[in-house]
Amino acid sequence: MTGKRFKTIAFDGLLKNNPTLRLVLGTCPTLALSTAALNGIGMGLAVTFILICSNVLISLLRKTIPNAVRIPAFVIIIATFVTIVRMVLDKFIPSLYDSMGVYLPLIVVNCIILGRAESFASKNTVLDSACDGLFTGLGFTCALTLIGAVREILGAGAIFGVRLWDFKIEFFTSSAGAFFVYGLAIAIFNAVYSKVENVRRSKTFALRMLPKPDVSAPDNLDPDASGEAEKANTTADVTAKEVK
């Protein structure tokens, strides 16, 4: 895997196709488990682990699993890893296991995992799939932790279980508060992302719009000017290729 490919996968998973804030996937655990930042981290890391493992295995078996039964095969693989995570958490981190409740087994039908298996892991190499699982999972973890932190600070006056002040607005710990913060997070993230993307696009567009020099013109005899124009032309062509 080249460095450029790695960067693209990382950028896609964390920002461009962030499962929670851009694709609005995995809404059920996001709303239910973002009451505290620690819950968000726990859920996010569990999903990340399952994503990496299932992506790797599905990528390994992509040529073996017949197309007609790929979805049931993916579900069995994902369910196996979810059950393993449940067993491990119940044995070693029972408090986290209790706080996740029914949302832990529900990871089996989490559309982020099934979506990445179907759209990425079943078509790409093992290493690419592992990286995709890692960064998509991290994108999900960051979003969940961010929303959880905001709700915990405003709703409980604490962060990561550490009390900050006595002031609290209980609305933020309720379901309505979850929808409110989630909606706000999506709006802010997309506004910032669009702004940055627009700036990037206008820069690319400006480069593409650089005038191409007319080499056949009889008065274009200055060797320095000709060289600069050629350089600008080449840059514009390269940028255009990148954009394509």
Next chain:
Amino acid sequence: MTVKQFFKSQAFKCIIVLLVIALIAGGLLAILNDVLYVTEEERTMRAIEKVYGQEMQYEEKQFPEEAYSNSYGSISKVYFLENGNYLVQSTGGEGYKGGTITVWVVLNFDGTSFKGIDKVVQESYEKQTLMSKLSYDVYSAHNDEVTGEVYFTTKDDGIKVVISGATYSTNALNNAVDCALKFAHEYLVENATQEVE
């Protein structure tokens, strides 16, 4: 389709692939289940640790069948702890949408006499949607010395009124605690006397 054609068909390949994946996954989970199995003793120790903040030796107590339910709810587990107190898991009904709340109640005994409730810790609940309203203060409102048979209520006509923003859920919580209290009055005092003797 002949038998030979079936064995060469895509359908047969699909069945085999799914079967192999399911068998390997099943085998792996069976092994891991054996390795990572959480025993009943371990769960009880966790519950005690949740209540006391430390591990403590305990002995499970058995009572006649009729002792495990009363007008307030039902008792599922009773443990006699090394410090002389009793740890009781009780479930109270009549919560929101007829749901229940299950709690661990630490019943404080001084030798043979029942002193009151030391601690109430939530274990689980069913159908309750406003559990966040039951803050630490609501649970700790039950920690009190008990003189005579006094029970908790959400209505303003009792001596021990415990109420929160979620009235029905608090009612279920009070019932769970009252269930443990009634059990203590009816069975544990006598049992404690026998323990001391």
